[in-house]
Amino acid sequence: MRLVECVPNFSEGRDPEKIRAITDAIQSVKGLSLLDVDPGYDTNRTVVTFVGTPEAVLEGAFQGIRKASELLDMREHQGAHARMGATDVCPFIPVSGVSESECIEMAEALGARVASELGIPVYLYEKAARSEARRNLALIRKGEYEGLAEKLKDSDWAPDFGEAVFNPRSGATVIGVREFLIAYNVNLNTKNKKIASDIALSIRQQGRLKRDSEGRPVLDAEGNKERVPGRLQHCKAVGWTIEEYHCAQVSINLTDYHVTGLHQAFDTVAEEAALRGVRVTGSELVGLLPKQALLDAADHYLRKQGRSPGQPEKERIRIAVQSLGLSELAPFDPAEKIIDLRVETATDRLAKMSLAAFADELSVDSPAPGGGSVSAYAGALSAALASMVAQLSHEKNADPEALGELFELPVRAQRLKDALLKAVDEDTEAFNNMMNAGRLPKKTESEKAVREAAVLSAAKQGVSVPMKVMELSREAMELCVFTADRGSRSSLSDSGVGILQAEAALKGAAMNVLINLQSISDREYRAEMIKKTDQLLSEAEDISSEGLKEIFSRLRTE
Numbered sequence: 001m002r003l004v005e006c007v008p009n010f011s012e013g014r015d016p017e018k019i020r021a022i023t024d025a026i027q028s029v030k031g032l033s034l035l036d037v038d039p040g041y042d043t044n045r046t047v048v049t050f051v052g053t054p055e056a057v058l059e060g061a062f063q064g065i066r067k068a069s070e071l072l073d074m075r076e077h078q079g080a081h082a083r084m085g086a087t088d089v090c091p092f093i094p095v096s097g098v099s100e101s102e103c104i105e106m107a108e109a110l111g112a113r114v115a116s117e118l119g120i121p122v123y124l125y126e127k128a129a130r131s132e133a134r135r136n137l138a139l140i141r142k143g144e145y146e147g148l149a150e151k152l153k154d155s156d157w158a159p160d161f162g163e164a165v166f167n168p169r170s171g172a173t174v175i176g177v178r179e180f181l182i183a184y185n186v187n188l189n190t191k192n193k194k195i196a197s198d199i200a201l202s203i204r205q206q207g208r209l210k211r212d213s214e215g216r217p218v219l220d221a222e223g224n225k226e227r228v229p230g231r232l233q234h235c236k237a238v239g240w241t242i243e244e245y246h247c248a249q250v251s252i253n254l255t256d257y258h259v260t261g262l263h264q265a266f267d268t269v270a271e272e273a274a275l276r277g278v279r280v281t282g283s284e285l286v287g288l289l290p291k292q293a294l295l296d297a298a299d300h301y302l303r304k305q306g307r308s309p310g311q312p313e314k315e316r317i318r319i320a321v322q323s324l325g326l327s328e329l330a331p332f333d334p335a336e337k338i339i340d341l342r343v344e345t346a347t348d349r350l351a352k353m354s355l356a357a358f359a360d361e362l363s364v365d366s367p368a369p370g371g372g373s374v375s376a377y378a379g380a381l382s383a384a385l386a387s388m389v390a391q392l393s394h395e396k397n398a399d400p401e402a403l404g405e406l407f408e409l410p411v412r413a414q415r416l417k418d419a420l421l422k423a424v425d426e427d428t429e430a431f432n433n434m435m436n437a438g439r440l441p442k443k444t445e446s447e448k449a450v451r452e453a454a455v456l457s458a459a460k461q462g463v464s465v466p467m468k469v470m471e472l473s474r475e476a477m478e479l480c481v482f483t484a485d486r487g488s489r490s491s492l493s494d495s496g497v498g499i500l501q502a503e504a505a506l507k508g509a510a511m512n513v514l515i516n517l518q519s520i521s522d523r524e525y526r527a528e529m530i531k532k533t534d535q536l537l538s539e540a541e542d543i544s545s546e547g548l549k550e551i552f553s554r555l556r557t558e
Contacts, residue, residue: 001053001097001340001343002097002098003051003095003096003097003098003339003340004051004052004094004098004103005035005050005051005057005092005095005180005339006049006050006051006057006060006061007093008047008064008087008089008091009045009046009087009088009089009090010022010046010048010064010068010072010086011044011068011072011077011079011085012044012045012068012071012072012086013040013043013045013079014039014041014044016039018071018072019037019039019046021071022046022064022067022068022071023048025063025064025067026060026061027050027060028063029052029063030056031052031053031055031056032050032051032053032056032057033050033051033052033342033343034048034049034050035049035050035339035342036048036287037049040081043079043080044079045079045081045088048064049288051095051342051343054098054102054103054106058106058109058110061090062110062113062114064087065086065090065110065120065173066117068086068170069169069170072086072170073086073169074086074145074169074171075169082138082141083144083145083171084140084143084148084171084172084174085145085170085171085172085173086120086171086173087170087173088141088171088173088174089125089137089174089176090110090173090174090175090176091126091175091177091178092107092175092176092177094177094179095180095339096290096291096340100127100177103177104127104128104177106177107124107175107176107177108124108128111160111161111175112161114161114173114175115159115161115162116161116162118170119162119167119170120167120171120172121161121163121165121172121173122159122161122162122172122174122175123140123159123160123172123174123175124160124161124175125137125175126176127176127177127178128176130160133156134160141174148171148172149166152164152166159172179255180257180289180290180293181253181254181255182253182285182289183251183286184251184252184253184254184262184265184284184285184286185250185251185252185283185284186249186252186265186266186269186270186280186282186283187247187248187281187283187329188249188250188279188280189247189279189280189281190248191243191248192241192248192278193239193241193248194239195239195276195278196240196241196248196249196250197238197239197240198239198276199237199239199250199269199273199276200237200238200251201230202231203230203231203235203237203252203265203272204230204236204252205229205230205232205234205235205236206227206229206236207227207228209225209226209227210227231268232264232265232268233256233259233260234257235253235255235260236252236253237250237252238250239251250269252269257289257290257292257296261293261296261297261300262293262294262296262297262320262324263296263297263300263301263320263324264300266280266283266297266324280325281325281328282324282325282326282328283324283325283328284326284328284329284330285337288338288339289337289338289339290338291339291340294320294321294334295316297320297323298316298319298320299316301320302316302319307391308391308406308407308410308411309410309411310387310391310408310409310410310412310414311410311414313418317334317338321334349425350424351421351424358377362374367431368427368428368431368432369424369427369428370428371508372430372431372465372466372469372512373424373425373427375427375466375505375508375509375512376420376421376424376426376505376509377420377421377505378473378501378502378504378505378508379416379420379423379469379473379502379506379509380417380420380424381501382498382501382502383413383414383417383472383475383498384417385480385497385501386409386410386413386476386479386480386482386483386498387409387413387417388491388494389487389494390409390410390479390483390487391406392488392490393483393486393487393488393491394406396488396490401486402486405482405486406486409479409482409483412479413476413479416475416476416479420469420476420505423465423468423472426465427465427466427469427512430458430461430464430465431462433461434455434458434459434462434516436458437451437457437459438451440455455519456520459516459519460520460525463513463517463520466509466513467509467529467532469509469512470505470510470513470536473503473505473506474502474539474540476498476502476505477498477499477502477540477543477544477547479498480495480496480502480547481495481499481546481547483498484499484550485550492554492555493551495551496548496552499543499544499547499551500544502540502544503540503544506536506540507537507540510533510536513529513533514530514533517529
């Protein structure tokens with residue numbers, strides 16, 4: 001899924017009605033989920049967290065900022081936290097399927113809209129900053145709201161969007177892009193805070209002060225205190241004792257889990273703990289995290305065990321949770337802790353059904369799901385069989401020369417399987433869109449034009465989904481041919497069944513491409529799609545025929 005998180009901070013933490021009105025405005029946008037609302041009375045500030053598609057999150061952020069500009073008056077605001085506007089800061093964080101550059105585009109689009117429609121000066125910060133001087137939020141916020149009028153008179157602090165005119169009611173807003181911050185605690189089998197703090201100094205990027213033999217800080221030639229850097233990049237850490245848990249913890253903030261992941265932090269703390277005569281007993285996640293962070297940890301530990309990381313996603317999550325000891329202090333519920341799983345979606349309704357439920361759904365007098373969804377599912381079964389045979393063959397050392405390829409093949413097979421399972425629902429969705437487009441009104445010329453465009457768009461979607469199934473199924477077929485050739489003989493029939501499933505998937509999807517092309521009048525497009533379909537059918541026929549002939553021959557003679 002394409003997911004972006006947004007964490008706006010609003011300068012109101014005491015009036016629940018105003019806070020609710022702001023979050024209601026955010027939630028009015030379809031396609032996003034409100035994850036958390038955290039008001040602080042002393043800070044007089046509320047941190048709101050929501051996630052969704054880029055389009056929905058962008059709109060939700062604007063609606064929240066607009067509502068805040070209507071309800072909050074900075075001339076009356078007092079609080080312990082630094083701030084410079086009604087919406088003080090609004091960062092976008094890529095979660096999955098969305099690049100950093102796309103989030104920067106979102107920040108710029110939001111900044112332009114806030115400035116033009118609401119008259120609020122906007123500064124860009126962190127990864128969206130247009131200059132190094134504006135990357136640091138604290139520098140932008142220096143002087144806070146009370147110093148903003150004078151700051152705007154300085155040409156060096158002209159806003160990135162909007163005029164350099166003081167807005168006394170709303171102040172200014174800082175919009176940007178940052179990496180996802182994972183708050184993560186590693187548990188020790190001691191209550192000694194000093195040990196935990198010493199480990200924290202050794203692992204955090206900032207490290208510790210360099211000291212001489214008498215314990216005094218070492219100064220460089222310019223008189224600055226020298227530091228011994230820590231072991232982990234993008235890592236902040238402190239040590240503390242939690243009496244409730246009867247243990248000390250190394251409390252960690254990972255500011256870029258792509259560089260330093262959970263598994264690296266956990267293993268490094270374990271190494272440092274062993275040097276001090278203590279051991280790690282487990283860990284604790286504070287708040288939420290992206291699914292990919294756990295999948296990265298799972299792949300790390302699977303490889304250490306000599307197992308292929310080509311496992312189903314659910315199993316990889318279980319392995320990560322177990323390996324990191326995330327359930328030591330409290331049960332770890334992936335559905336609650338993983339952002340991707342918190343976002344409700346109806347797009348995978350069929351793929352999540354039981355086999356019996358899917359067969360029942362297929363058997364009733366409704367045209368969808370139909371042959372297209374069945375073709376996609378057949379392709380998923382083919383990829384699953386390829387993954388299974390490769391893993392079994394690797395464990396049995398079936399072909400020493402192919403061990404490396406057999407080890408990595410399941411990773412590719414799992415990706416194909418997941419994509420084809422997704423296509424089970426995408427095919428039904430495409431069919432429903434075609435039906436809905438055909439029902440649009442066509443009384444006036446403008447209605448006819450809208451309907452014609454919608455019908456064409458839906459028809460092309462109805463072609464593109466089965467075309468993708470054909471391409472993915474061809475890949476799955478090739479994987480099954482490889483496992484038949486280089487895998488374990490005892491699994492030869494499984495590879496053969498995988499080839500048959502892929503062939504059925506590809507040919508079934510081809511039928512769906514051709515039947516949906518009949519509603520498209522664009523001759524050039526139709527010719528291109530037919531040519532592509534015929535080529536895939538021909539290639540599949542050759543691969544399947546040769547592969548199955550070899551399998552049946554070996555089954556009769558070996």
